[in-house]
Every structure is written in C-alpha cells, then in structure tokens.
Amino acid sequence: KQEVTQIPAALSVPEGENLVLNCSFTDSAIYNLQWFRQDPGKGLTSLLLIQSSQREQTSGRLNASLDKSSGRSTLYIAASQPGDSATYLCAVPANQAGTALIFGKGTTLSVSS
Amino acid sequence: DAGVIQSPRHEVTEMGQEVTLRCKPISGHNSLFWYRQTMMRGLELLIYFNNNVPIDDSGMPEDRFSAKMPNASFSTLKIQPSEPRDSAVYFCASTRDSSAYGYTFGSGTRLTVV
Secondary structure: OOOEEEEOOEEEEEOOOOEEEEEEEOOOOOOEEEEEEEOOOOOEEEEEEEEOOOOEEEEOOEEEEEEOOOOEEEEEEOOOOHHHOEEEEEEEEOOOOOOOEEEOOOEEEEEEO | OOOOEEEOOEEEEOOOOOEEEEEEOOOOOOEEEEEEEEOOOEEEEEEEEEOOEEEEOOOOOOOOEEEEEEEOOEEEEEEOOOOHHHOEEEEEEEEOOOOOOOOEEOOOEEEEEO
C-alpha cells in the first residue's frame, strides 16, 4: 500500500531564504507526483505536476524534482516571501486506473518578514 | 468558471442528526472526488465518481456514509447518523477525463458534530 511522508511537519524561515521541502513515497511505480498548496481555511491549489518520465518541473520561484528510484521528491522555493506561508502537500495517484490521490500530511511553512 | 463549489462552508450539528454536504464540480469535469481532512489522518479519499458512476468507495468509513452523483453537475455526501468523530473538513475535487492536470479542489465544508 502506497504511503506518502513529508518531513519536516513545520518549518520557519526568515524572508529571502531558499528552502527545500521533502516528500517520500513507498511504491516507486507512480505515474506522476503533484505538489499542492493549502492556505488556512481554504482548499488545495495545484502548484506543480511532474510526470514519471520527468526529473523536474519549474514554475517561477518553485522547482520540484522527482527521483522515482529512491522514492523521493523535493520542492525548492527560492527567495522565500511572507506570502509563501502555507501548508505544502505532495500527492501521488492511488493506482494506475484513476486519479484518486494519496497525500502526505504536509509541511507547514512560515516565512517571517 | 467559478471553480468547485461546496456548501455549506460550515456545519455544526448534534450527534445523531443527518448531515448532507453538497458539491458542484467544474463544468466539463467528469471525475469527482470526496476527501476528508483531519489533523490526525491528513487528507483521505472517501469516494470517487467517473461519469457519475461510483468507481471506488473503499474509503467510505462506515455504512453511515453515503454519496450520490445524480448528474454531472451535482454530488452529495450524506452522514446518517452523525457522530463526534466525523468532525473534519470535507473537500470535493474534480478533474477532466481522469487527468491529473487541472485537479481542482473546492473550499471545503468544516463539519463539527457535538
């Protein structure tokens, strides 16, 4: 059974710092991996999706990498800003047939000004 | 498009009462998912539909939970009778043709059972 783990559970950094969030999964036979952002009291917003054939994806200050063989993904945030404060969750498909997702519990990021 | 719309945003009910949560997916999205989020267990899939047909309901915790999708633009999640341990945030999400792209969540319903 696929399990997704995110470490650390919480992270506090000063504005301007570069940071890395970690995600690991137990079954490397994944089709893709997705990173989401959740603001307090809100739903989830998809940030980046990496297909299994890709090594990384970039969007602005965000860069996500994927290493299937080791069962790991990282989300790199450059030059962090207070507006980046949120919970970041990674997710992988539950099976090959559909897009029901299995989520990690997330890393709550706080960026202080 | 207004996105995935869920109602109500908040629900407080007494133990034993029936609770109905509602979801309107994005127009054109034919896959719909219900998730539950708690501090202890994180986000868990309850059930998902494809073209209005339930595909996997293995995450539905008990017979007290039921979900329907009578048409492409509406789904309900019902809990009867409700219990305090059902307190959580319930999210609905939708996507098109089982694609991982465009996976869109609603704002959720925060359910409190007292």
